[in-house]
Amino acid sequence: MSVPTTALGLRMPNRRWLRGGVRVLLYALVVLVFVVPLWTMVATVFSGVPLKLGQVALLPRHFTFGNLRTAFHFGVGRGLANSAIVTGVGLFLQVTVSAFAAYALARKKFRGRALVMLAVLATMMMPEEVIAIPLYLVLGKVPDPLGGGDLLNSYSGLILPVVGWALPIYVLTGFMKTIPVELEESARVDGAGDLVIFFRVILPLCRPALGTSAVFGFLMIWDQYLLPLLVAQSPDMHTLTLVVTSLSASQEQGVGVRMAASLMLMVPSVVVYLLLQRLFERGLLTGSLKG
Incomplete structure (x- = not known):
């Protein structure tokens, strides 16, 4: 029986609930690395609240173009x-x-x-x-x-x-x-x-x-x-x-x-x-x- 692996060749746990937890952790890591910076950029662009240098918005407050x-x-x-x-x-x-x-x-x-x-x-x-x-x-x-x-x-x-x-x-x-x-x-x-x-x-x-x-x-x-x-x-x-x-x-x-x-x-x-x-x-x- 073959052992399930990830796309990088890493071995996945044998138990189903552990494999599900590892997948959720990997998906969360991808979202954190790629999606969050993009989302903060979009939120900052459409936020009408002035921000200081180095600050970004997590949610667009006072939506504006x-x-x-x-x-x-x-x-x-x-x-x-x-x-x-x-x-x-x-x-x-x-x-x-x-x-x-x-x-x-x-x-x-x-x-x-x-x-x-x-x-x-x-x-x-x-x-x-x-x-x-x-x-x-x-x-x-x-x-x-x-x-x-x-x-x-x-x-x-x-x-x-x-x-x-x-x-x-x-x-x-x-x-x-x-x-x-x-x-x-x-x-x-x-x-x-x-x-x-x-x-x-x-x-x-x-x-x-x-x-x-x-x-x-x-x-x-x-x-x-x-x-x-x-x-x-x-x-x-x-x-x-x-x-x-x-x-x-x-x-x-x-x-x-x-x-x-x-x-x-x-x-x-x-x-x-x-x-x-x-x-x-x-x-x-x-x-x-x-x-």
């Missing part, structure tokens, strides 16, 4: 719009470029394929701070394709550097290698070309890996701080991360206003994960993160 309105007045709305534009366009281009690159690396045979993959993976080991100054100099010399001037203080400068990212290429390449070659050969017998095979055969089978790449890509672009700090030279181009950072460093705004800005930064990440949760988990379980 005043903290949210004040946060939007100090640039949260504009930062949210800029982050939505940069993340939406950047994520679409990132996943598209990564899918094409992964298809070439996984399904095509050419000299130096292993070196190309190694070079792509090497970029993941390089911290952003190392390339910050060279990136700033390059962006200041490349013309903006959407308007006059260079890429500094423009949407193009915020979007183009995040298009090429090694993680989704790695994820999609590993997943595409698991797709049977017979499917591609059958499509070629029917007269399909590379683009038809890519869009009608490969991509539909890669939905779990695409979901995983989309979640990681969204979090990477949405939480970008160093790149907007380098590119956005005027307050009108500030993303939400910069706005939240400036509000957090300001001592003039109350705790509720700063919590409201942080809540606006956190909610989209939670919503995207919940929407893509099934694809994200399938992508992990089917081994899309394996080489």
Whole structure:
């Protein structure tokens, strides 16, 4: 008879009432660690009672939207719009470029394929701070394709550097290698070309890996701080991360206003994960993160 264990491999007690007590204790620990901080943040945002520095509310007293309105007045709305534009366009281009690159690396045979993959993976080991100054100099010399001037203080400068990212290429390449070659050969017998095979055969089978790449890509672009700090030279181009950072460093705004800005930064990440949760988990379980 097998001994029941937890997800971490720990042995559970043999008696049923002890197992129930251990489960309740573990659930309470999860609620305490994850749910309580989120709840206090929400309660503080919608509480109309002024709080001192370092204090939070356990229950929203005198329910109000005043903290949210004040946060939007100090640039949260504009930062949210800029982050939505940069993340939406950047994520679409990132996943598209990564899918094409992964298809070439996984399904095509050419000299130096292993070196190309190694070079792509090497970029993941390089911290952003190392390339910050060279990136700033390059962006200041490349013309903006959407308007006059260079890429500094423009949407193009915020979007183009995040298009090429090694993680989704790695994820999609590993997943595409698991797709049977017979499917591609059958499509070629029917007269399909590379683009038809890519869009009608490969991509539909890669939905779990695409979901995983989309979640990681969204979090990477949405939480970008160093790149907007380098590119956005005027307050009108500030993303939400910069706005939240400036509000957090300001001592003039109350705790509720700063919590409201942080809540606006956190909610989209939670919503995207919940929407893509099934694809994200399938992508992990089917081994899309394996080489």
